[in-house]
Amino acid sequence: xxxxxxxxxxxxxxxxxxxxxxxxxxxxxxxxxxxxxxxxxxxxxxxxxxxxxxxxxxxxxxxxxxxxxxxxxxxxxxxxxxxxxxxxxxxxxxxxxxxxxxxxxxxxxxxxxxxxxxxxxxxxxxxxxxxxxxxxxxxxxxxxxxxxxxxxxxxxxxxxxxxxxxxxxxxxxxxxxxx
Amino acid sequence: xxxxxxxxxxxxxxxxxxxxxxxxxxxxxxxxxxxxxxxxxxxxxxxxxxxxxxxxxxxxxxxxxxxxxxxxxxxxxxxxxxxxxxxxxxxxxxxxxxxxxxxxxxxxxxxxxxxxxxxxxxxxxxxxxxxxxxxxxxxxxxxxxxxxxxxxxxxxxxxxxxx
Numbered sequence: 001x002x003x004x005x006x007x008x009x010x011x012x013x014x015x016x017x018x019x020x021x022x023x024x025x026x027x028x029x030x031x032x033x034x035x036x037x038x039x040x041x042x043x044x045x046x047x048x049x050x051x052x053x054x055x056x057x058x059x060x061x062x063x064x065x066x067x068x069x070x071x072x073x074x075x076x077x078x079x080x081x082x083x084x085x086x087x088x089x090x091x092x093x094x095x096x097x098x099x100x101x102x103x104x105x106x107x108x109x110x111x112x113x114x115x116x117x118x119x120x121x122x123x124x125x126x127x128x129x130x131x132x133x134x135x136x137x138x139x140x141x142x143x144x145x146x147x148x149x150x151x152x153x154x155x156x157x158x159x160x161x162x163x164x165x166x167x168x169x170x171x172x173x174x175x176x177x178x179x
Numbered sequence: 180x181x182x183x184x185x186x187x188x189x190x191x192x193x194x195x196x197x198x199x200x201x202x203x204x205x206x207x208x209x210x211x212x213x214x215x216x217x218x219x220x221x222x223x224x225x226x227x228x229x230x231x232x233x234x235x236x237x238x239x240x241x242x243x244x245x246x247x248x249x250x251x252x253x254x255x256x257x258x259x260x261x262x263x264x265x266x267x268x269x270x271x272x273x274x275x276x277x278x279x280x281x282x283x284x285x286x287x288x289x290x291x292x293x294x295x296x297x298x299x300x301x302x303x304x305x306x307x308x309x310x311x312x313x314x315x316x317x318x319x320x321x322x323x324x325x326x327x328x329x330x331x332x333x334x335x336x337x338x339x340x341x342x
Contacts, residue, residue, distance in 0.1 A: 007254070015254065018247035021237075024230055027212055040212060047210050047247070055253040060208035062243045063201065075289070075296070085330075093333035101332035104260065107324050110293070115260075115326075145289040145296070152278045152286040155244070156300050158254050160281055 007055075010036065012159045014046055018056070019157060073099075073119045074126040076133070077112035079141040085114065088137045092116050097129045112143065192239060196222060200232055204245065251300055257327075258300045259307055262293040263314075264322040270295070276317045280310055293324065 007015070013036055023031045029047075030040040050056040080088045085103055092114070093101040100117040116133070120126040123146065130144055199222055209217040215233070216226040236242045251258060265273045270288065277283055277297055286297035301307045307325075315321055 015247070015249065019249065020246060022214075022245040024215075024233055026215065026226065028214065029210075029212065044210055044212065050247070051210070053253070054250055057248045057250050058205075059210055059247050060206065061201065061204035061245045062248065063205065064240055064243050089330065089332040098333060099335040102328040103330040103332070104326040104328055107326070110262075110324060143291070145291055147287040147289055147296075148294075149288040150286075151274045151288060151295070152283060152297070154284050156249075156251060156256075156284050157281055158249060158251070158256065 010038070011046070014043065014050075015158050016160075018047065018050075018059070019155065071121060072123050072126050073117060073147070074123075074130065075145045075147075076116045076118060076130050077143050077145065078114040078116070078137075078139050079106075079111045080114045080137075080139055082113075084139075088139060089114060091137055092133055095129070095133060098133075111141070114139075193236075193241070196224065197232060197236060200229065201236070201241070204242070208245070256300050256302055257304055257307060258298060259325055259327040261297050261299060261311065262324045262326065263295040263297075263320060264292050265295045265318075265320060269318070269320075273318045273320065277314055282306075282310065293322075 014032075017032045017035065022028045025031055027040065029043045033040045033043045036043070047056065047059060051059060078088070078092075089101060089103060092098055095118070097118045097120060098116050099119060100115070102115045103113060104115055106113045118126060118129055118133075120129055126146075127144065130142070134140060134142060200218065203218060203221060208214060211217055213226070215229045219226045219229045222229070233242065233245070263273070263277075273295065274286065277295070278286055280299070282300045283297050284300060286295065288294055289296050299307055299310055301310060311323060311325060315323055
């Protein structure tokens with residue numbers, strides 16, 4: 001994986017362009033190249049390098065969730081003894097219903113140190129999966145945190161020039177992207 | 180993940196070629212001079228037909244975006260998960276402050292005393308800290324946990340979510 005410091009200003013501009021919608025014209029990369037003042041070949045070559053180096057996880061369409069059969073999800077937080085974290089983390093990561101599995105620090109009054117996001121067809125199925133993971137791992141101290149409401153879901157805008165200015169987003173009364 | 184309201188309606192307007200196209204668009208989008216022409220050749224149709232289908236599928240909301248999905252860490256960004264105890268009557272007000280930051284990409288209400296859970300991405304740890312300080316100051320709520328990942332055991336790259 002390439003070090004972030006090796007991204008030139010031109011790369012940063014290219015990242016900004018790539019997080020927009022690809023123009024719906026016959027030669028979309030040419031249109032981007034013209035905006036950046038470089039050649040179409042350079043744009044295509046650099047995007048392929050980004051893919052190869054893992055800077056781009058992928059290039060293509062992002063769909064809405066209309067086709068997804070998994071309608072329910074839950075974040076489960078687990079209290080795992082320090083000396084079992086590695087073993088239990090890997091075990092839970094191996095479950096097909098688990099999409100994310102992270103170790104995070106415990107805090108005062110919040111003893112949970114392993115976080116899993118898991119998916120099922122219904123709330124009941126999520127509960128059954130959680131019970132199975134608890135049984136298999138022997139971790140009995142956990143909490144299921146179902147989401148009640150989505151307050152925001154958006155794509156990150158990397159190298160956004162607006163964000164560089166301080167206190168952005170703190171103007172009172174400004175509601176942005178409240179979905 | 181939610182099933183959209185217009186499911187039945189949308190599925191009626193999507194034919195077999197659309198489905199093939201949607202699969203190719205996600206997994207094998209050609210990064211090449213004439214990508215829509217190459218997709219057309221794969222699907223034995225014309226470039227103009229592909230572009231019309233893309234316009235329609237975007238209009239229907241099936242396609243959210245065609246573009247790059249970046250790895251935030253590879254770009255030098257750091258992220259954290261935060262949990263906050265927000266009184267029920269202050270949720271809208273606090274959400275407006277929190278969501279105002281472009282680096283806050285996800286924010287969910289969950290059924291716990293720690294009821295507001297959001298992610299923050301920024302270019303430095305210092306910037307994350309200053310965003311959290313600003314949120315504490317602007318909302319008057321001190322009970323905000325910063326829970327950065329220490330170890331990642333799994334991140335599934337899903338084809339239907341950008342997170």
